[in-house]
Amino acid sequence: MTEHLLRKAKKGDSDAFCRLMDMQTQSMYKIARSYLKNDEDAADAIQDAILSCYENLPDLKNNKYFKTWLTRILINKCKDILHRKKLTLYTDQVPDTPFYEEDFETSEWNQLLAPLDEKYRSILLLYYMEGFNTTDISQILNMKENTVKTRLQRGRRILAEAYQYQIKEEHA
Incomplete structure (x- = not known):
């Protein structure tokens, strides 16, 4: 099923792309959360990774490496966020973190x-x-x-x- 959705998404089918991303969301969340330690940053990294994936999907040469490719994009987005945070001076040390289950x-x-x-x-x-x-x-x-x-x-x-x-x- 993933292969079929991937082929359709590469041809510009936005519904297929959305379904493909829905299938990867939980996995992406676990990875982003382990890197970034909070939900807001994890959500930002996931959003950036999905956008980058959408823009670059036609360039993916071998469909069997889709998950590996997407995960690499996500990790790079997480690293970008961590790098930006190091450059930012925070005045409020207590973040507002939402409750999640x-x-x-x-x-x-x-x-x-x-x-x-x-x-x-x-x-x-x-x-x-x-x-x-x-x-x-x-x-x-x-x-x-x-x-x-x-x-x-x-x-x-x-x-x-x-x-x-x-x-x-x-x-x-």
């Missing part, structure tokens, strides 16, 4: 990944939550596959050590 699994996963360095968190998220393999992740993040494998292994080890420490504290 997220499913239990996602909130647990975000809590587990929160203390990790971004270089491990993004790879673990793409691998475990989004189901990308190490080859796809290396393309999305524009890094060598061996680097992805190393960071995946280190991220797992850091999580395991943190979890073991937490268990020991609870039983002490």
Whole structure:
């Protein structure tokens, strides 16, 4: 179904493009939220990624890499927002964050990944939550596959050590 919608969207069918984006929204939200930590910035990154996708979709050479391509666009938009935020001086340190509900699994996963360095968190998220393999992740993040494998292994080890420490504290 995705392939059919993708072909139609590349030919300019806006309904097919909207349906294609609807299918990707949840995945895009998880990725953007893991990078940006708040809903407003995540929504901005998603909106920018969708616009860029719409404008550049005809240039996508191989349809089977659509999700990888879209994810890479989204991550670049997230990085742009983070870069802009570093350049902005904030006068109000308490942001207004809206209440939102997220499913239990996602909130647990975000809590587990929160203390990790971004270089491990993004790879673990793409691998475990989004189901990308190490080859796809290396393309999305524009890094060598061996680097992805190393960071995946280190991220797992850091999580395991943190979890073991937490268990020991609870039983002490």
